[in-house]
Structure formats: structure tokens, C-alpha cells
Amino acid sequence: MAGKSGRTISNTPDKSLKSRLLCWESMMILLFILVNVLCICISPTYNIRNVFREMPKYLIEMFLLFPMAYILVLGDIDISVGAIVCLSATMASIATNNGVPFLVAAVIAIVVGMLCGLVNGCILTMFTELPPMIVTLATQIIFFGIAEIALGSGGSISLTDTAGYKAISAKIGMVPVVFFVVIVFAVIFTVILSRTTFGRNVYAIGSNRVAAYYSGVPVQRIRLLIFTATGLMAGICALFLTSILYGANTTTGKGFEMDAIAMAVFGGISTSGGKGRLLGGIISGFTIVCLRIGLGQINMHPQLILIILGILLIAAVLVPNISMAFTKKKTA
């Protein structure tokens, strides 16, 4: 790519076979295969049928991964998504139990999620000085709190009419519907982030917000849009979660934000903004889903699984950092 000044701007990635094989995404694919081999070795019941059967409850967190990747690329963070999932799952369940038809309940779940995202986005774009970590921390407490009030003293609700929900937790052959929905969203979000002007703007904001602003990128409008979209996706996640749990309680969605961030970071998306690709995040998402299914099948203590995920998360960032430090020392 030669600029007008005659200089060659080398920000287009090197497309040689070697660099393609050594990129983070290829490593992720290798890891994905390794994890699957490992699971097959340790668990006799780990086969494709069982994986698809147990997949939905882990797979729904991928809905949060897609918008979270955008938010991380922007250099922001949103830790309220788990609470949004809880609130919209609660609202949808309450609506269904009051005799509202499934489609309306689905719309309620999505709209509630979107409104929550809009609140986050409005506060963050109106008061740009505020750190997103703290704002979404506060809204997280509020959203969980509203759900708590709505659920009442019992703290949980179970669906009385599960007809509509059964439809979206159904299977086509042996593949659950949610798998196809995730794939569709994965394609949409990946294409928008990597192939459109909007996606490039997101990267521009993440790399240098001020510079992006002065070159005419509508920074705050894009942030508002992405935070609202995050809420919307959380609503969709809530809908599928309700179809698995047949209800909601005060702990629904707790820790989802951490899982989504972990998937993204593990997939090579930097939390400091402007770096990483959604493809890596998606592969790492599937890797974590498979690992969880495999470890769950051998009845590993759920907390031990979390320890392994925690170590993987830190290692994913630590290892490249250390290797970079070593190569720097060599060249110096």
C-alpha cells in the first residue's frame, strides 16, 4: 500500500505462509485440537453426540463474547453483562408466567437487555471521563438489584408454560438450534469487525481515541451503539438461558462477564484496545466450551475447572509477554 507521499505503509499484514501458520489464530486452532484430543483421552463418553448435547449451557456465553470483543477492541470494558442477562431472563420468565405469548416474552427479553445496554452507553458517552469499569460495576449492582426485587423473597422463578422455550432449545438432527444461531452471529460480527468501515473505526478508536475523534470518527456514537448492542446480545443470551433453565434466579448470569472476557482475551484480543481479531476469540470460545464439557464429564470439581480456566487466562497473556521480553533482551 503506497501512500500519496510515496512512502510504503506496511500495516497490511504479511500474508506469507510462515506468518499465517505462526499467528495467534493458528495457535488457537492447534490448541483447540489438542484440547479435544485430551478430552477424548480422559473421558470415554466424549463423543460428538454428547458434546452437542451438553454444549448449549456453555455455548450461550458466546453471545456475550461477540459484543465483548468489540468493547475490548474499543479499549472499554463491560462487567454488567451478566447482570443484564439475569434481569432480562427474569423479566421474560415473569412475562411468560403472566400468560404473555412466547414471542412477546422473547421481545421483552431483548428489549430489556437493549435498554440496560443503552443506560450503560448513555452514561459512558455523556460523562466520557468516567472509567467504564466503575460505571458498569455500579450498573451491575443495580441490574442484579432490580432482578432481585422483581424475583421477590423467594429469589427464583420457574416457567409454568415452557412451550415456546422448548422450540428454541430443540435440536436439528443432533445439533442444537443455539449452535446455528451462534454461528450466524459469529459470521455477522466477524465480518462487520474485520471487513467494514465501521469495524475499522472501532479499531481506530481503540488504538487512539483522540486521533480517531479528530479524523472524523463519531467516537461517542459508535460507543453508544456498541454498548446498546451488547445489551441486546445479553438479552438474546438470556432468552436461550431461560430455555435451558426453564426459569431464572438471583444467581443467573453471575460470572458470565468474566467468562466472556476470558474467552476474548484468551483469543488474543487485548484489553487495552485496538488489537486482536474476533476469529481468535471465537476459536478460543469453542476451545473453552470443549474443555468444560470434557472436564465436566469426568466429574471434575467445578471449582477445579475454574482454577484451570484462571491459569489458562493468565498464561495466555503472560507467555507472549515473557517471550517478547526474552527476544528483546537478545536483540539488545
Next chain:
Amino acid sequence: MKDKKSILGKITASREASLMIVLIILCFVIQMRNSSFLTPSSIGEMLKNNAVIMVMTLGMLNVLLLGGIDISIASTLALSGMSVGMLIKRGIVTNTFLCFMIAILIGAVCGAIVGLTISKGRVLPIIATMGFMYIFRGAAYMVSSDEWAGADALGSFKDFALNSVLGINNIIWIVIVCYAIFFIVMKWTKVGRMVYAVGSNREATMISGIRADRVEFFVYLIMGILSGLAGAMAVTVYASAQPNMMYAKEMDVIAACVIGGVSTTGGRGSVGGALIGALIIAIIAKALPLVGIDAIAQNTVKGLIILVVIVLNVVTQRTMDKNVLKGREM
């Protein structure tokens, strides 16, 4: 213009003073609604129940001053508290002082690991501590081996929180000592000023010869030590040790700091502010049922108050900046 500054102006210029006024108004309103609020025993009880949050707020103050964040503290607390609980339950250690030392040691090890990962491994604090949040919480479950230590298993250890010296509960003494130490260290010692310096401008302090990564390591180490201490305190105050204890309470600690005017981007905040922030959190939790708000709505109100405080913060900062500019034009 400066000497003409009124008392009101001076008060609004200092964050701690304006927070103090908020605190006093809050106390006054609650006292009006319910006269059982401001009695010595009620205040003592409130401080005792919030001692854990108050101690950890000091560590979080340091972490936030550096522009970092630590969300693994509740897990560190659970690990140290659970270890102490199991040691007592199995009858291996029964000495109260020794238990506290072990808890602090466990906290220090956790803090050192976090600190090394962040300062030497250059992992972002939010990511590193998120990972350790899982790891330490999981370790707490492993230590507990799915058991928990109840009041009857804790023996003489739980009496520590019931006894008092000079009319003040032991737990409150710990809080007072911690705050006194940190007040002096942060204000008048080299180490304390280094934390402020690194938080305000990391590059500049590195050029002027301060080892920023060492300060960073030290801050997370302190955070770990305080969380470990808080773990032992939580076990004696609540007379039980469970692996899921104080789950998600790191948010309360961060909220206390933010309400107390500690900037999350680093460099701004004080021990006094953190104390007032922690007290406001404690009073809100204590007062909401007293003024007739359902316990179930407490979290929502708490979240709203945090949101309002941080937004007000920005608005006052903006008007202050505007006024400064006005002064220059003249």
C-alpha cells in the same frame, strides 16, 4: 482572589470535607427517622460488621492510586479465612495470634503472586486479578474439601471478635491501627509518596529513578496481606468459615474507594477519603432497613448511590475546571 476564599469555598474545594458533610447529613437524616441509630452499641456493631471491608479498602486505595485494580481480593480472603478455619477445625493450630499470622502469610503469598504477574509479567491488572479470582476461590474450595467450619468448630478463635480492650472491640482496634499506620505511611513517608508519584506519572517517576515495578509489586503485596488479615477477621466476626464467603465483596471495596473520591485512573485519593467512603457504604447497609427500605432493595439503592456519586464527581470537576479557566481570562 485566593485570600478571599470563603469557608464554604474551602470546604467544597476539599473532597474529604464535602464527603464529611454528606456523611453527617446522612447520619442526621437517619437519626431523625430512627433514634436507635446513633447509639454507641449500634455504631460499634456497624463498625465490627464492616471491619473486613474497611481494612481491604486501604489496600484497594493503594492499588487504585497506581491506576490498577484488584478483583481477586475476595478470593484471597476466602482462601486465607478457609485455611485458618480448617486448621482450627482439625485442631492443628488453636492459638489466635498464630492463626492471624498464618492468614496474613497466606494473603502475602497470594499478593506476591499477583504482584509478580502484574509488575514483572506485565499482565493488565484486570485480567491478572480476574484469573486469580478464579484460582484463589477454587483453592479455597480445595482447602475446604467441601466442608465448612461452623461456630462450634472454631473454639476460642471466635471469641476474639467478642472480647474488647479498653471498651473497644478487638476487631475495631485492628481497623483503627491499620488506618493509623496507613494514614502516616501514605502522608509522610517516602514509600507512600512513591505510590502517589508512580500513580500520577509512571514515566516521569521512572526517569527520576524510582523503580516503578517494585512499587507496583509492593502495592499488590500489601493488598494481599490486608486481604489475608481480613480473611481471619471475617472468620472470627461471622464465626464461620465457608469457601464462598464474601463472594463478590470486592465490588463493595472498590465502591467504598470510589465514593471516597479515589480516582480509578491513579494518583488521586487519600486515606481519609477511603475511610469516609467505607463508612458511607457501612451506613447505607445499616440504615436502609432502619428507614424502612426493604432489605431486598438494598443492592439497587447501593448501586444507584455509587452511580450518583461518580456522576456528581465528574460534574463538580467540570465546573471546577471551568471556574479555573474563568480565573485565567480575568
